[in-house]
Amino acid sequence: MRHGDARALEDLYDRYAPTLHAVALKILGRRDLADDAVQQTWIQAWRQAGRFKDGRGSVLGWLVMMVRSRALDLRRRQQTRSRLETDAASEPSSRSPAGHSADPVDAASTAQRRAAIRGALEALDPRMRSVIERAFFGGQTQREIAATQDVPLGTVKTWTRRGLDALRGLLPKGGEA
Amino acid sequence: MTHDHDTFLDLCAGEALGSLDAAERARLAELVASSPARREELAAYRELASTLAEGLEPSAPSSHVKAAVLAAIADGGEASTPERAAEASREPGRLRLVRTWQWAAAACLLLALGLGALWMGARSDARRDLRDAEVRHSQERERLVADLETARAANTTLRDEYETAMQLLGSAQARVATLEATANGSAATAGRIVVDPRTGRTVVVLPQLDAPTDRDYQLWSIRAEEGQDPVIRSLGLVTRSATGATILVLDTMAGGELPQEIAMSLERKGGASTSSAPEGPVVAAAVLP
Numbered sequence: 001m002r003h004g005d006a007r008a009l010e011d012l013y014d015r016y017a018p019t020l021h022a023v024a025l026k027i028l029g030r031r032d033l034a035d036d037a038v039q040q041t042w043i044q045a046w047r048q049a050g051r052f053k054d055g056r057g058s059v060l061g062w063l064v065m066m067v068r069s070r071a072l073d074l075r076r077r078q079q080t081r082s083r084l085e086t087d088a089a090s091e092p093s094s095r096s097p098a099g100h101s102a103d104p105v106d107a108a109s110t111a112q113r114r115a116a117i118r119g120a121l122e123a124l125d126p127r128m129r130s131v132i133e134r135a136f137f138g139g140q141t142q143r144e145i146a147a148t149q150d151v152p153l154g155t156v157k158t159w160t161r162r163g164l165d166a167l168r169g170l171l172p173k174g175g176e177a
Numbered sequence: 178m179t180h181d182h183d184t185f186l187d188l189c190a191g192e193a194l195g196s197l198d199a200a201e202r203a204r205l206a207e208l209v210a211s212s213p214a215r216r217e218e219l220a221a222y223r224e225l226a227s228t229l230a231e232g233l234e235p236s237a238p239s240s241h242v243k244a245a246v247l248a249a250i251a252d253g254g255e256a257s258t259p260e261r262a263a264e265a266s267r268e269p270g271r272l273r274l275v276r277t278w279q280w281a282a283a284a285c286l287l288l289a290l291g292l293g294a295l296w297m298g299a300r301s302d303a304r305r306d307l308r309d310a311e312v313r314h315s316q317e318r319e320r321l322v323a324d325l326e327t328a329r330a331a332n333t334t335l336r337d338e339y340e341t342a343m344q345l346l347g348s349a350q351a352r353v354a355t356l357e358a359t360a361n362g363s364a365a366t367a368g369r370i371v372v373d374p375r376t377g378r379t380v381v382v383l384p385q386l387d388a389p390t391d392r393d394y395q396l397w398s399i400r401a402e403e404g405q406d407p408v409i410r411s412l413g414l415v416t417r418s419a420t421g422a423t424i425l426v427l428d429t430m431a432g433g434e435l436p437q438e439i440a441m442s443l444e445r446k447g448g449a450s451t452s453s454a455p456e457g458p459v460v461a462a463a464v465l466p
Contacts, residue, residue: 038238043246058224135194164194167225
């Protein structure tokens with residue numbers, strides 16, 4: 001994709017679009033808006049592919065951060081708009097990735113990794129998990145979390161780092177889950 | 178681990194989750210600018226945060242999204258390739274400078290327009306938020322005032338009942354009768370009655386009564402003149418007072434006459450269909466002295 005190969009983008013799309021859409025859906029709660037966020041993300045990724053640097057993280061990590069950012073932007077715009085007009089009917093339900101022609105072995109491996117990540121999240125201290133999810137999916141700053149949870153900012157910072165460190169320890173090494 | 182490094186790692190974790198404020202982000206940028214090792218630590222946290230996405234149930238985008246993406250990139254959504262980046266960096270200095278100024282001017286204009294729009298939007302939002310808050314505040318105040326009035330009324334009723342009961346119990350003329358359970362009743366339906374013969378004010382105390390949820394107890398005043406049919410009159414349903422106890426203050430005088438007896442029956446929910454005779458079994462009765 002860094003060399004302008006549209007087929008490479010298509011391959012990456014088939015592989016990662018369901019994960020990116022899940023992130024957008026989690027943040028936005030509406031399929032139509034999640035679709036918009038995913039579409040914007042892939043176009044942005046195509047335009048900025050030259051900036052991606054090997055060794056600074058995975059392609060998926062890069063794309064996830066991008067879609068999260070797009071989704072939070074869309075949500076902020078949507079919240080502003082919804083003050084002025086009645087919100088359209090929402091469709092919060094998730095849809096299985098139909099048409100995603102994943103290799104069965106690949107799919108099984110992905111499902112196993114997903115289960116491992118969920119298990120690790122479940123094993124976290126609920127306060128740390130809450131802070132992580134509020135920040136990552138809720139788009140709240142640490143100050144906002146401290147205010148809404150009525151805890152000192154320093155505590156939120158500690159829970160954030162300890163939560164991520166604990167998550168690192170709970171996840172299988174080398175992404176072999 | 179030094180305090181500084183500890184702080185740095187806190188910043189990395191916050192940045193990875195996108196939860197730092199502008200000042201913290203600037204501080205972090207400063208810290209990683211000169212240290213490849215720190216950049217790696219930050220990258221590791223970012224990578225860790227991105228695994229949160231992999232824990233979600235995958236969700237397929239609508240089928241038109243892929244087509245729209247492919248159409249957009251075919252229609253001029255040029256990828257920024259390393260080759261193009263290198264080409265850009267080889268542009269003659271003057272041309273690059275002109276382009277830089279053009280971009281800077283355009284950016285300034287856009288920034289000014291954006292800030293203006295944001296300022297206007299923020300003012301409008303703030304006014305709307307203020308109006309909404311005022312409406313909510315007003316509604317909440319009205320609700321609280323209504324609740325307070327209800328509580329005051331209940332309190333007044335309770336105080337009146339209490340004072341009446343105390344006056345009656347302390348009256349030298351008060352007469353006491355026992356409300357005895359009948360064959361249809363039980364110890365729970367027994368109680369005590371205190372009546373002031375001058376006013377007809379009567380206190381009925383039923384210390385153990387526990388009404389079933391689908392039935393109601395009802396009190397009756399009975400007066401019989403010789404040679405005539407007894408006159409029966411409903412004194413109303415037995416309800417718990419605000420204190421939860423079953424202590425009733427009733428006005429039993431009718432036509433200047435006190436009842437000779439008071440009875441209690443177990444009726445369907447809401448009481449007997451007529452106020453002149455019980456329909457359910459009589460569970461307790463008292464003969465007034």
